Amino acid sequence: MSDVPTPPLADVTGLLAGRVAIVTGAGQGVGQGIAEALAAAGASVVIAARRLETGEPVAAAIRESGGDATAVRCDVGVEADVSVAVAETVERFGRLDVMVHNAVSPPGPPLTLQEIDDDTIAAQITTSTTASFHCATAAFPHLAKDHGTLILLTSPAGIEGSGNLPLYGCVKGAQRGLLKSLAREWGPAGVRVNAIAPVAWTPAMDVATAANPTLEARLRGRTPLQRIGDPAEDIGPVAVFLASPMSRHMTGQTLAVDGGRYLGL
Amino acid sequence: MAGRGVAGPRALIVGAGDPASSVAAGLDARGWAVQHLDDDSIEWTDATVDQHAAPGGIDLVVHARYPAASRRKADLVSLSAVDWHAAADEPLEAAIRLARGAHPRLAEAGGTIVFLVPLMASAGGEGFAPLATAAEGSRLLAKSLAKTWGGDGIRAHALTLDPSAFLDADDAAGMAEANALHDPPLGHVPDLSSEITPIVDALTTGDLAALTGASLVADGGLWMPG
Numbered sequence: 001m002s003d004v005p006t007p008p009l010a011d012v013t014g015l016l017a018g019r020v021a022i023v024t025g026a027g028q029g030v031g032q033g034i035a036e037a038l039a040a041a042g043a044s045v046v047i048a049a050r051r052l053e054t055g056e057p058v059a060a061a062i063r064e065s066g067g068d069a070t071a072v073r074c075d076v077g078v079e080a081d082v083s084v085a086v087a088e089t090v091e092r093f094g095r096l097d098v099m100v101h102n103a104v105s106p107p108g109p110p111l112t113l114q115e116i117d118d119d120t121i122a123a124q125i126t127t128s129t130t131a132s133f134h135c136a137t138a139a140f141p142h143l144a145k146d147h148g149t150l151i152l153l154t155s156p157a158g159i160e161g162s163g164n165l166p167l168y169g170c171v172k173g174a175q176r177g178l179l180k181s182l183a184r185e186w187g188p189a190g191v192r193v194n195a196i197a198p199v200a201w202t203p204a205m206d207v208a209t210a211a212n213p214t215l216e217a218r219l220r221g222r223t224p225l226q227r228i229g230d231p232a233e234d235i236g237p238v239a240v241f242l243a244s245p246m247s248r249h250m251t252g253q254t255l256a257v258d259g260g261r262y263l264g265l
Numbered sequence: 266m267a268g269r270g271v272a273g274p275r276a277l278i279v280g281a282g283d284p285a286s287s288v289a290a291g292l293d294a295r296g297w298a299v300q301h302l303d304d305d306s307i308e309w310t311d312a313t314v315d316q317h318a319a320p321g322g323i324d325l326v327v328h329a330r331y332p333a334a335s336r337r338k339a340d341l342v343s344l345s346a347v348d349w350h351a352a353a354d355e356p357l358e359a360a361i362r363l364a365r366g367a368h369p370r371l372a373e374a375g376g377t378i379v380f381l382v383p384l385m386a387s388a389g390g391e392g393f394a395p396l397a398t399a400a401e402g403s404r405l406l407a408k409s410l411a412k413t414w415g416g417d418g419i420r421a422h423a424l425t426l427d428p429s430a431f432l433d434a435d436d437a438a439g440m441a442e443a444n445a446l447h448d449p450p451l452g453h454v455p456d457l458s459s460e461i462t463p464i465v466d467a468l469t470t471g472d473l474a475a476l477t478g479a480s481l482v483a484d485g486g487l488w489m490p491g
Binding site for chain 1: 340341342344346349350353354357358361362364365368385386387388389390391392393394397398399400401402403404405406407408409410411412413414443444478
């Protein structure tokens with residue numbers, strides 16, 4: 001825990017009432033946190049997960065909390081899966097306002113580029129850039145109907161590069177090239193495109209800290225706010241902000257939500 | 266592929282057309298022994314560098330491989346998955362494989378890898394989302410490689426160029442208009458052979474040995490980020 005005071009969360013009840021969101025990779029981690037936050041703000045949320053056994057419990061928990069959620073099986077690397085997820089969402093809820101592409105292939109342990117195998121390269125490209133294309137193109141016709149928004153989950157590694165995860169830095173940077181171009185391309189249609197670059201507790205972070213017991217302390221030490229973000233309470237509210245009219249004049253931006261660890265400008 | 270075989274520092278230039286061709290010619294004129302892989306249809310594997318470059322260390326690798334599919338203007342929603350792969354994913358993967366394959370050669374020479382990227386990578390470009398995706402991935406690859414390979418004596422940079430270095434005149438003018446890139450303060454956008462090549466050359470010298478992971482913008486002042 002950090003000794004740095006943390007303010008209470010804002011009451012966003014109803015802020016996204018009537019809006020419909022899809023969150024990919026929402027069966028755990030940051031995606032789950034974003035889905036929970038969007039639902040708490042009143043959105044109907046579709047939990048898109050590669051395995052329904054991870055997506056269903058998240059949707060059920062949201063419903064038990066009074067929210068509106070359902071789960072669909074979706075491998076974001078498969079174009080048809082994404083198209084079906086979008087079609088089922090629109091069929092059930094009548095619209096799609098927010099597409100959050102969060103799913104990612106786990107970056108794995110620190111490796112130099114020459115140590116990374118071909119399968120890992122393919123998987124990282126598929127879940128980052130190919131899947132961003134699938135999500136963007138499937139969602140756009142619906143997002144354009146009523147000021148919708150696309151949110152991509154990138155990483156501080158996609159801004160500053162990464163010595164430990166050079167491939168991850170590369171593909172997460174690639175997503176930022178896409179989002180800035182789409183912001184220009186889709187702005188005239190009223191569709192906003194932004195990104196979040198989080199550092200948060202995730203299952204991957206659990207694995208990393210278990211393997212490297214000093215990692216957590218080092219991360220905290222390098223973070224001005226001296227703690228690692230919570231997916232639902234620190235990352236989720238930023239997604240709510242980007243999905244809401246409060247950010248209606250923002251597009252093409254990447255928000256680093258990392259406690260101040262990356263200070264680029 | 267043109268191999269000039271001139272004695273001197275060795276450069277491997279990757280990419281068809283400009284900016285690769287002009288930089289290759291410019292380096293050749295400056296005394297580099299240049300090998301130019303100008304066939305974008307080569308399917309990249311880790312062995313590609315060994316298959317096409319003469320044995321031994323390489324002092325400079327310049328990546329500017331953006332196939333015609335990447336440079337074609339199109340709205341994203343008009344692209345098929347096959348189009349996307351050819352325009353974005355394949356060039357990005359080729360850049361990764363080039364770097365990976367070049368690593369031992371660069372390490373042997375204490376060399377430098379420079380990624381030439383179009384301005385839309387950082388600034389966005391309407392109708393050029395695949396190109397921006399592949400190029401921004403390459404720019405971040407340069408930063409990551411700088412961090413990873415510094416201990417091997419390898420430096421890595423990205424050099425951002427104005428759109429006309431990659432696009433035909435009409436598309437470059439259209440992007441300049443859409444991105445409000447008017448009237449470069451230096452009066453013109455840089456000439457690739459006479460103004461960009463010396464920057465690439467300089468990045469390999471001991472004078473700039475303390476520089477790595479840089480994202481330099483060499484566009485005559487069109488765009489001043491940050």
